[in-house]
Amino acid sequence: MKNLITQYTPQLEQDLLALHTGNSQSKQYFYQSVMNILQVPKMSSFQKADAIADAFISLDVRVEYIKEQQKILSNLKKQIETAKSYAKEEVSKALLSLGVEKLEGLKISSLTATGEANKSVAKLEILNEDELIKAGFFTIELDKEAVEQALLSADQRHEVENYADMKIELIHKSATIRINKRKVPLAQDELMVAA
Secondary structure, three states: OOOHHHHHHHHHHHHHHHHHHOOHHHHHHHHHHHHHHHOOOOOOHHHHHHHHHHHHHHHHHHHHHHHHHHHHHHHHHHHHHHHHHHHHHHHHHHHHHOOOOEEEOOOEEEEEEEOOEEEEEEEEEEOOHHHHHHOOOEOOOEOHHHHHHHHHOOOOHHHHOOOEEEEEEEEEEOOEEEEEEOOOOOOHHHHHHHO
């Protein structure tokens, strides 16, 4: 004798999955699948409830599986991006150590090496936020952009100089390469001739 629960669950699950379209036909199919289970005379109400719930539980299992795979893929993506970043830095160092800033290619236009660089960036430091707010440098909270502009202007500097200061911060930029792709890729026979 066939198990009545498993006999009806696959069709119900398929019809449940088809509901993603939201169209009236898919809703009607799902409704009919539910009715088919509910109208089986040889099934107890417990079996009917389990048969319907199994379709939803199966979807929950699928969703959890997808979430786990997304986490794995997200971690893998981060690893690949980190590896790519380090690889670009090392290729740049290698090219620059040989005195090469640009390396022409056949499949790509060129590789361009950029050395390490440090740049200075002004960073606002608030010394007394309350006094700056009293002096009118605020929106709903302190307007840091206005304070920066006041510090940089000769007219307003005296209003804020006792309460805020600009510090120069050194930002390190790692060496890297840029892969300049061709706008029109070379045909296979052109690559062979060029080689």
